[in-house]
Amino acid sequence: MLWEINGTTVHLNPAKTYASLFLSMQQGRCGAVIPNQGHEDRVPDFKPKSKADEK
Numbered sequence: 001m002l003w004e005i006n007g008t009t010v011h012l013n014p015a016k017t018y019a020s021l022f023l024s025m026q027q028g029r030c031g032a033v034i035p036n037q038g039h040e041d042r043v044p045d046f047k048p049k050s051k052a053d054e055k
């Protein structure tokens with residue numbers, strides 16, 4: 001059984017984790033895209049750091 005909100009089935013595995021005019025992120029990726037009109041988009045990396053990286 002899938003949940004519905006206002007008669008629309010809730011998609012439990014969307015292609016994008018979130019999407020707005022200012023920030024979007026694809027499901028399963030560690031980088032978000034920050035659109036920068038007139039310039040190159042910024043893609044910060046949100047990969048978790050290992051203990052070896054902290055040394």
